[in-house]
Amino acid sequence: MMNSESAVSRIRRFFYDTEIPFGLAICRICLPLVLMGMVLPRWSVCRELYSADGATGQLSVGFGYIDLLPELSGSAVAALYAILMFSLVTLCVGWCSRISAFVVCVLMSYFSMLDCVSTMTKYTAMCSHMLLILSVSQCGSIWSVDSWLTNRRRNLDPTQPTFAYPRSAAWPRRLLQFHMACVYFGAGVTKIHTPTFFTGDQLQYWMLTHLNYQHRLGELLSGYPVLLVAFGYITVVWELSFIFCSWKSAWRNFVLPIGVLFHFMTTLTLGLLMFPMVCYCGYLSFIDEDDVQQSSAWLRRQLRRFASLKQAESQLIALRNWMGDRPQWQQAGRIAFVVALPLVAMAGIGAEHQLDVYGERRTEGRHQLAAIDPARARELLAPVTPHRDIDKFFAVDMGTFLASDLIAHRRTSFRQGENVIAQCSLIPPHEDMVIECKIRDTENRVVNKRVEIATREMFRVNLRFPITDDMRPGDYMLHIETAGRHVLKKKFTVLPKFGTVASR
């Protein structure tokens, strides 16, 4: 009985302890700035992407619901999109914060669901969650226009700051934390459901994919699949343990920095930009009062060290005092927000009309369709070329030992007496194939031969052969063939056995 009571009180404390919502306030400021990076580039094409006068791609179609959401006219979309951009700004500065968060949440979810091709992604889904939680939180009670327009409570205790920050229940921040943890747990489960993730094959193909922004490091790492397998395991363990270790404990100091590093690496290796930024915004929900106090103490020490910073701080304080408190403007501020919405909508309609995305009102007339070069058209429309053998093989690599069924250390020179593994990586989908490996010397004589069958589900085939004493030191060529047809070749060198006179 005692235990259950203590558990209940612990849960109550977990969700309902009051705190100054520093984490939520920082999240409220940063998330709209990140979302601007997604929303602003789509403004000029909002008619094409989201309206009945364009080419929408509703998310619901993939789920078997044809055009679930209503598609509005181009002007209506321009108006709503302008309101979305305005609400992002007001959310960032904290003007009618909760209403702004709700408006952004509804409009962004609506637009995303209208365009699953180039707007809806998992990070937009995450943003919808975060905005919904912000809309029911007190995220605008500090560092915002709302707080400026509210009567501030003076602290009489001289050891405390002059003004007391308002406190609120912790549960919105807890829900944000749960949300982040569930996202990672779900991502980990997905990887467990994907067997080829752990063989390194899918990661390798992902890093060679040219769909996202530039990611040169990814291409470099794709050449080291053993490393990718190791990182894959670390990622899954981290993702699954996040829900248990990210709460305030010693573990948090490892789990969160690993997350920051992980997302930074996805930028370098996979070319993701927005996803890491959105996740970093989610991490801000892990900031609590203690963290802010520690950071403030550190910042104050820095301020004391640098005169210029000290001066900037005093200027900020002077500005804040000059602004003073304007509680009498609170009502007027809300009315101004309501009045601003239709004005912004009308401005949006006007600006979009001026933009004339389809060029229908150009002086030179409507656009002409671009003709395709006849040779290019013939290439596009020709019957498909039979699939080449070379396009069923990714590469052939040589080495002497395997890790996770991959050549751990690729080599092209071997000593007599070593057992060599020639690994053929295959490109799925492929049919069942006979793979023949022939080793030829410099005079093109076959000195060794191996045959293996690769069934359609296989991603790689290992052909093993010893470098016997019969193979004299020198250059050799490994030929990979299927059904007697040449596919790949690889040059390698045989060196004398260790301990022989020739090896010195």
Added chain:
Amino acid sequence: MKRWLSHCAIGLYLSALSAGLISQTMNFGSASHPIMYFFVWDMFCGWSSHEIRYHVIGEGESGAYYQLAPGPWQTFMPYGDLDRMHYDVLGNSHRKMAMNALAHTEHEPIRRVIMIEEVWPKKYNMSESSWARRYDEPKDPLSYYWQRAEMTAEGNVISAVPEYLTYLQTSSVADNPRLVNDLHRGRDHFVLSPVQRMASTGRQED
């Protein structure tokens, strides 16, 4: 009252997150409704071994071919240097893009609209330096062009086939003569003509 509302909000939200996780883990109902997209976190559900690009072209009555997607206006590239159409892996909005281009441009009468997939193995995405480090033979890239669908100028589908990689997959299975033979043996078929339905029980076996 306020406390009860917050109890409800917490309970509802955590239940929804849990339902999404269970649905995803047990692979049950995770694609039952678009709302599931917001609760199923399948960020790595499979990446192809091939790079795919899409072409949507129209054939005019003169025999000339025209690019219908992207339209001849401002090109929107959402995640890098590729047009939006290349992210539509299901091909659900290519038809709309073509119709949109036809609706907002001047052009000769269009006889048919064609959707084409361009496919190549991702190994050819390697830079020359990476290629030289791993391969002893020069890079010899080749794109496979696969006609996915053909439509009238009004957007009515005349013919459609699965994507190229599905074709390769089914071809590799159909490569087994015994399997193909078994497929055609002992198959039930139904007589749909009303006359035959009256004359027989309606079910025949060969």
